[in-house]
Amino acid sequence: MIYRRKTYKIKPEKLDDFNHFFHTYLYPNQIQHGARLIGRWVNENKDEILAIWEYSSMEQYHQIEQQIKNSERFKRAEEKRKELGEIYIESHQDFLTTTAPDPSTYHPPKHTMSVSGYITNTEGDVLLVRNFHRSDTMEMPGGQVEVDETIEEAIHREIMEETGVEIQLIGITGIYQNVTSGVTCVVFRGEYVSGEQRPAENETSEVIFTKLNHENIHRFITREQFRSRALDAMDANYLPYEAFKARPYELISRFEGKKDN
Structure with missing residues (x-):
């Protein structure tokens, strides 16, 4: 298994807009194509959101990303993003695996x-x-x-x-x-x-x-x-x-x- 850790930096006043965008576009597109959402967290200041996704392999991740980019929902998401302006300031991601040199740095929630x-x-x-x-x-x-x-x-x-x-x-x-x-x-x-x-x-x-x-x-x-x-x-x-x-x-x-x- 691999885990993709996606971090979004947002303006606190944009949290509701981002949540709606996530539930309407990002979440269903990933789930429909085979990814699994491990969890999503918002920090106390409401200016950072962390989402962790699970994939069976890096190959599956790349396949899903390609399928998403070819989907109608992705096109609508891009249009919606332009319509709403910048929903988030910046975003970045990294990957964690169950065979990482130091697996104690991350444990996916069991429930x-x-x-x-x-x-x-x-x-x-x-x-x-x-x-x-x-x-x-x-x-x-x-x-x-x-x-x-x-x-x-x-x-x-x-x-x-x-x-x-x-x-x-x-x-x-x-x-x-x-x-x-x-x-x-x-x-x-x-x-x-x-x-x-x-x-x-x-x-x-x-x-x-x-x-x-x-x-x-x-x-x-x-x-x-x-x-x-x-x-x-x-x-x-x-x-x-x-x-x-x-x-x-x-x-x-x-x-x-x-x-x-």
């Missing part, structure tokens, strides 16, 4: 935290999305938890970014660990509050509210790992959730979820 949400409207319809890089199935909206973000904040942000919908949370219905990829997903159940559903450019190709039950779920959610999460959320038993800071202790939020009648 990534993600979130997804089983969201219903007043008619009981469930919010589902189809992602560009997983077009064979629909799934509950969600994504990766960012640094310095609670999982509660992450689920609100991800659902708004992917679907344009604002929600309120009811509770946590399950925790799921993909041992192969090192991703742990926390699934929430929630309710629609406001917003007009819409796809996210270059991320979700379809966003719908639909009737979902044990009989028809196979028609919509074709991947077994996503289907089991939705089924658990459908017949929810809620888990308590608490976010806090330590030294000194400060409770940020806590809820235990509603009990369905």
